[in-house]
Amino acid sequence: MEFVHYLQPDDGLRFAYGDIQLLPPIPEVPKAENPATAPAEEPPADSAATLPPAEQEKSAEEEPAAEQPAEEVPPPEEKPPEIPEETIEELEEEKSYGYLDYVPYGQYYAVDYWFGDATWKKSAELGFNGQTGNTETTSLRVGAKIRREGAATIFTSEFKHLRTSDKEGLTQNNAFFKHKLDWPLKLHENWSLFENTSLEYDEFKAFDMRLVFNGGVSYKPYKTDATDWTLSVGSGFSQEFGSPQKGIIPEATMGSDFSHKITDSQKIALNTDFFPAFAADQGYRFTVDASYTVALDHGLSFKLSAFDRYDSTPNDRKRNDLDYACLLLWEF
Template identity: 65%
Template sequence: MGWLSPHSILVMSLATLMTLASHSRASENASFDGIGLSYFEQTAGEKSDTEFVHYLMPDDELQSSLTSVLELPPLPELPTPKPEVEKPAEAKPEEVEKPKDAKKEEKPEEEEDTYGYFEYVPYGQYYHVDYWFGKATWKNSAELGLNGQTGNTESNSLRVGAKIKREGVATIFSADIRHLRTSDKDGLTQNNAYVKHKLEWPLKIHERWSLFEKTDIEYDAFKAFDMRLVFNGGVSYKPYKTDATDWTLSVGSGFSQEYGSPQKGIIPEATLGSDFSHQITEKQSFQIKFEFFPAFEADQGYRHVTDASYTIALDHGLSLKLSAEDRYDSTPNNRKRNDLDYACLLIWQF
């Protein structure tokens, strides 16, 4: 034991020798025959006290001295631990308030698809599915109503039609389809139809400018031609545009051709147009459209179409529409120059 001094060891050795000496007399005549034998090998008889020498308690005086010598020093007092101070809970990263002036990390803008030189012109992109069915807003409607006509024929008839408009990121596509068929007691008195298609590309150089392409196909069994094809294109400009009012002017050129008509060949012509629409109230609106097609050669005449409509919105996507359309042709080939169609229509928007 490292904590005993040499002096203490010496005292303990002397105490052991004195104990042995005090008991040596009592054991002079004792027999030591049983020492070194196991418990089972010893003979029965009076046991000697010699073998219990190391187990006898020392005298009182010696015991007191040994107790004082062997007394362990007191343990040093351990320092009292200080009470732990509760630290405030650390705020989570998402709960830390960012300074108001800190700028948000701007994500890199995704590059938009470009179409040709003007970035919106679909040069070589007509075959791409995303061009026709990408992200866009669709406005579709179907119409059904009564139709009246004065001019080459005078009758009342049933009119059906549909309109489609798609406003995409790069283009605006619209189509108008209509068919009129009327019969009276003498037989078929009216049978005409038209399909109008227009495609616009808003230009990035200025938000009010755009390019356009138009294709019109007209069929009429009671005119001098069986079918007329009109194709033109150009540029359009919006001199006035608000949430309630939209006014568009257009200018361009193209050609027309009549099939089954005395007038043969392709007729080059210009196109001038004005399209004005206004939302009067939340449920009432009107639109007036004018298109003028003068031929480049004076003797080939000119045409113009005026279309006006007034619409009242009803419930469940239904609307009531009053419309009138006047078509004028300066070269009717022995037919009347004007054809006026007017109708009261019920429109369902979907």
Template identity: 65%
Template sequence: MGWFSPQSIQVLSLVTLLTLASSVRASEQASLDGIGLSYFDQAPTEKSDAEFVHYLMPEGDVQSSLSSVLEVPPLPELPKPKPEEEKPAEPKPEEIEKPKETKQEEEPEEEEDTYGYFEYVPYGQYYHVDYWLGEAIWKNSAELGLNGQTGNTESNSLRVGAKIKREGKGTIFSADIRHLRTSDKDGLTQNNAYVKHKLEWPLKLHKNWSLFEKTDIEYDAFKAFDMRLVFNGGVSYKPYKTDATDWTLSVGSGFSQEYGSPQKGIIPEATLGSELNHQLTEKQSFQLKFEFFPAFEADQGYRSVTDASYTIALDHGLSLKISAEDRYDSTPNDRKRNDLDYACLLIWQF
């Protein structure tokens, strides 16, 4: 009997069927063994690698590219809410204290560099525009006096003048201009004029001290000279100063020179002065001024000027002034030593 005879084929088929049947039965029995048991009671079974293929992570560059694609950016941090501060309990009305009044401290004003103080006195500032036209307080006035007489004696007198005063931050400038003319039926009996100028520099050392410079030009047709020039300078001090009273003392030196006079050349001389201004009432005031000019050489004599005035304020900037001035010269050159001028004037302040 050969291997491929009908009998052998039947036997082989039968064996195959039996083998398949036994394997099916075993698998069914294995699947049914876990019925009725919990997950933890079931026996572990081997599983093929094919079931976990989709769980395996790719290797190499594929893994890094997938991680960069699937990476989720972090969320921004939100600001943390501030803790609520506990509000203090509101005080009772009787417990509330009224605020004390405090005076505000005034800020010190910065000192500006101005003209007229010790660092700048006195050379090299006259040419500067601010020296003459800076911020200042001006006090100006003009005066006029008339006097006439007819009958047995015919005479008339005229007196005109003006005063200028400028008080700046660092300098005080004042000027006085005056002209007197008197005539009668025989002709002129008085004809003189003068211009007085004074410039002061208050010092930083003390507010009551200052330097000064003065220039006087005098003309008189009835004196032994045609014109006299006086120039001097020095230091002045205010021993007493209030809102109503101003008293100034001065001392210095300079020179005088007369033109058209027998006395030739420059005469060195000292200068001493005192000036008092006092406000009696709101509308009444008086002024007393004295200047003394002794020459350094005794044989050249001395001079003095005394001026007194009383002023009553009227309306519309007008004032009435009564004044007297005495000029003394110890060397008159065959003329009178004294010249006294007195007048009643109407002054307009502007």
């Protein structure tokens, strides 16, 4: 009986039985020959068996003993090569999900869930002073800063508000918000792309609010453990709301961001941004932000700050505004 197994992609499996096949005919057995006429048989190959016992013992002594096969020795177990710790760290970094590469299971409301594991730095600052007597003045300044450094992006955001009043009322009331996003390039660690957005509110300016958006490329000409210097260039636009100057103003952007640790507890920082408009009659702007910080205990620091703003088209207002303050900074 024959069993045949067919595989049909469309119809699945199909079984069939073949027909019974007949066995071939049994061959004929040759007839025995007459012993008288049959030729003499050849002696068996093992002729030693027909020898007398004495000669069998002699031949057994002359024949060498059969070689026994050597026992197989298992090969020694090969130990896996040792991987350096640096290579292990690199492999672990490659497995990390990074920026928009892989979303692992976790807390979906956390930023790291969506943009990968990162290092966070957060700080808040507060400055307050006042005077009573012949002159009554109060001044308040608050601010906050967040920095997130991930595998593929560096996000920075800061906010500050300044308010000063005397007997006649408010003499200063402004607020600033700035956000920056950097994408370090894999071609070279010193180059990166950036996007920058800022909002400025000032009650004593000719505008109610100014929006600035720009982007471009950044380069680090010098970077060490103590010093970090970044140059940037790009283009974008600005628009003022509640101002005599209407419409969107295309403009270029050039900036320098420098920070240096004098000692483990002292640090200086200087940030400069220049915004020339593409049209010559629309003027230009620049800002300078300088600070000196001395670290205290428990995450507290003492900070001296100066912030200067210059606008070549102030619309019947002063072109220059300088804010300076002594602040208490808390990093957490």
